[in-house]
Amino acid sequence: xxKKIPRRLEGKVAIVTASTQxxxxxxxxxxxxxxxxxxxxxxxxxxxxxxxxxxxxKGIDAYxxxxxxxxxxxxxxxxxxxxxxxxxxxxxxxxxxxxxSTDPILSSEEAVLDKLWEINVKxxxxxxxxxxxxxxxxxxxxFITSIAGFSPQGAMAxxxxxxxxxxxxxxxxxxxxxxxxxxxAVAPGFxxxxxxxxxxxxxxxxxxxxxxxxxxxxGTTGDMAAAAAFLASDDSSYITGETLVVAGGMPxxx
Numbered sequence: 001x002x003k004k005i006p007r008r009l010e011g012k013v014a015i016v017t018a019s020t021q022x023x024x025x026x027x028x029x030x031x032x033x034x035x036x037x038x039x040x041x042x043x044x045x046x047x048x049x050x051x052x053x054x055x056x057x058k059g060i061d062a063y064x065x066x067x068x069x070x071x072x073x074x075x076x077x078x079x080x081x082x083x084x085x086x087x088x089x090x091x092x093x094x095x096x097x098x099x100x101s102t103d104p105i106l107s108s109e110e111a112v113l114d115k116l117w118e119i120n121v122k123x124x125x126x127x128x129x130x131x132x133x134x135x136x137x138x139x140x141x142x143f144i145t146s147i148a149g150f151s152p153q154g155a156m157a158x159x160x161x162x163x164x165x166x167x168x169x170x171x172x173x174x175x176x177x178x179x180x181x182x183x184x185a186v187a188p189g190f191x192x193x194x195x196x197x198x199x200x201x202x203x204x205x206x207x208x209x210x211x212x213x214x215x216x217x218x219g220t221t222g223d224m225a226a227a228a229a230f231l232a233s234d235d236s237s238y239i240t241g242e243t244l245v246v247a248g249g250m251p252x253x254x
Contacts, residue, residue: 008233010035014091015082017069017127020047022193023144024095026221027228032060034229036091039082041067069096069123079130089134091232094124095144097162102155113158120162121169128173135181140232143170143185144224145243150187150252163187167243174241182240184231189247191219214249 009031019028020042032038032055040051040062048064055062063085067078082089098119101112124143135141145166152160166185174183190209192201210216227246230236245252 005030005033007035008229008235009091012036012090012232013039013082013086013088014093014232015039015041015078015089015131016093016095017067017124018042018096019093020044020051023188023191023221023224024093025051026225027093027095028062029055029058029060030222030225030229031091031232032062033058034233036232037061037063037086039078039086040064041078042096043068069127070118072126075123075127075130078127079134083134088136089131090136090139091142092128092131092135092140093142093144093228093232094127096120096123097144097159099156099159101158103158105158105161108158116158116162120159121165124166125169132177132181135177137180138234138237139181140236141173141177141181141183142228142231143183144228145170145185145187147187147189147245147247147250147252150245170243171241178240182231182236184236184239184241185243186224186227186231187243187245187247187252188224189213189219189245189250191221191224193221212250213247217248219246219248 014031014036016024016028018024019040028038040048045066048066052062052064065078065081067074100115143166146163148156148160149163149167170183170185177183223246227244
């Protein structure tokens with residue numbers, strides 16, 4: 001039997017970056033099914049249009065805007081067009097991320113370090129600078145970090161360090177943006193998406209990861225979307241500055 005999805009986000013307006021596929025699309029679809037008006041964005045116009053059509057076919061009020069998060073004009077445009085259309089912003093999910101290299105940290109080129117910092121951390125801060133004046137009282141900001149942020153190593157070491165930075169950013173902005181805006185994060189475990197295909201696409205690696213979980217499976221985009229919807233909704237109205245680990249029991253902290 002299909003689970004009934006609650007309608008906790010009626011009347012809310014949500015922006016999700018990098019939301020045309022994978023975890024981002026899962027989140028924006030869930031928000032829409034819960035009653036929110038959703039603003040889809042990613043770098044490619046065709047992907048944005050396709051995602052908007054998919055959402056509209058499910059009865060969701062969806063609007064699409066091309067946005068490369070490292071482009072200042074794109075970020076401003078995303079915010080301005082959303083406010084022009086809906087008059088406010090209630091929920092922002094910072095999901096855009098890059099992992100341009102699997103090199104060890106001490107072998108990483110400066111351009112790679114710059115890109116990791118720029119896309120995974122700095123762009124979210126700059127987007128929120130643009131968004132903040134338009135956020136409603138009772139609004140919610142959600143960062144998508146990673147289980148790799150708790151113990152960055154291997155091929156994802158430097159990527160993991162940028163995700164560690166988001167754990168700190170969540171705490172810092174919760175203090176800065178409260179009490180009117182709550183700021184939390186979701187730390188996904190391993191989810192088989194295009195972004196993670198270099199890990200989850202290898203059956204041996206995949207089995208190794210499944211064994212590290214306590215539930216003997218990888219995560220789904222739906223698992224991440226459910227966590228984000230909880231943090232976006234008033235069901236989490238007394239939660240801020242926290243990171244919700246959604247990783248099937250993979251070790252993260254005590």
